[in-house]
């Protein structure tokens with residue numbers, strides 16, 4: 012039988028927060044330390060720093076330090092990013108206690124399967140210099156590997172090496188496959204999501220199954236900053252386009268992980284708690300959806316085991 016140890020009650024509250032009838036609604040948010048309850052009761056920060064394409068060494072160390080000094084409690088890395096060592100160093104230099112942090116990493120496609128996942132986890136933990144992770148994610152769904160990879164994730168969870176387990180880039184059909192034969196449901200599905208790819212169906216599926224949605228490439232890799240609708244809304248609130256998009260995520264109840272290597276942008280992206288987007292502005296941002304992906308289609312990766320197509 013599947014378990015989500017929280018029993019669903021807090022997700023009923025979540026549904027009320029995010030106004031699931033239209034996937035809109037306003038979530039009460041006070042600060043960067045605000046957290047969302049996962050389906051096992053673990054509290055996950057609503058904003059984290061993404062570090063994809065941030066170089067290992069000084070670049071990632073500085074970015075992580077800037078984020079932690081700003082008050083981001085959460086860092087999102089992956090074995091694939093090849094910067095876990097620097098992320099670990101940035102964490103150590105911050106001087107923060109382990110309990111104050113929320114660290115996510117991911118098992119890469121070529122490491123999927125039961126034993127390879129357990130080995131990959133150990134390698135990630137050693138590179139990060141940590142004794143446990145807050146969230147471990149399957150990076151992409153891979154045909155024929157899902158069940159065994161998830162079994163390894165469940166073992167790590169049950170043994171206390173990771174506080175929550177989840178997936179990335181899972182479409183409902185991949186989640187159906189996982190949910191059909193699992194002991195623990197994923198706590199999070201991290202998917203490409205921004206105003207040009209609003210992913211309503213996946214969000215609705217995830218809310219119905221008590222799986223938190225986390226947005227990757229929330230800023231569409233920097234391609235939305237001259238969009239006239241976003242610029243107009245940004246001017247109206249005297250905020251930047253990046254801040255408007257981060258705020259849009261938060262008001263939808265979506266966990267978000269904007270990436271920057273620049274301390275002033277890292278601070279800017281988190282300075283989103285002194286304004287609230289009006290319903291008509293939320294609607295205008297929702298209406299920008301064009302189902303436009305910047306990354307691979309998960310179905311292609313599922314079939315081939317490789318990233319491809321879009322950059």
Ligand SMILES: NC(=O)c1ccc[n+]([C@@H]2O[C@H](COP(=O)([O-])OP(=O)(O)OC[C@H]3O[C@@H](n4cnc5c(N)ncnc54)[C@H](OP(=O)(O)O)[C@@H]3O)[C@@H](O)[C@H]2O)c1
Pocket residue numbers: 060061062063064087088150179180201202226227228229230231232233236251253254268269270271272273276277279280306
């Ligand atoms: N699970 C997955 O498959 C998956 C896939 C992709 C990404 N992710 C995660 O999601 C995170 C975020 O996605 P992403 O890195 O692809 O892109 P993103 O966060 O959508 O955009 C990052 C880009 O925007 C720029 N930027 C950030 N803040 C800015 C600001 N305030 N003003 C102007 N430019 C700004 C950054 O440049 P600078 O760095 O030069 O500031 C960078 O070029 C990743 O880092 C990673 O952790 C996960």
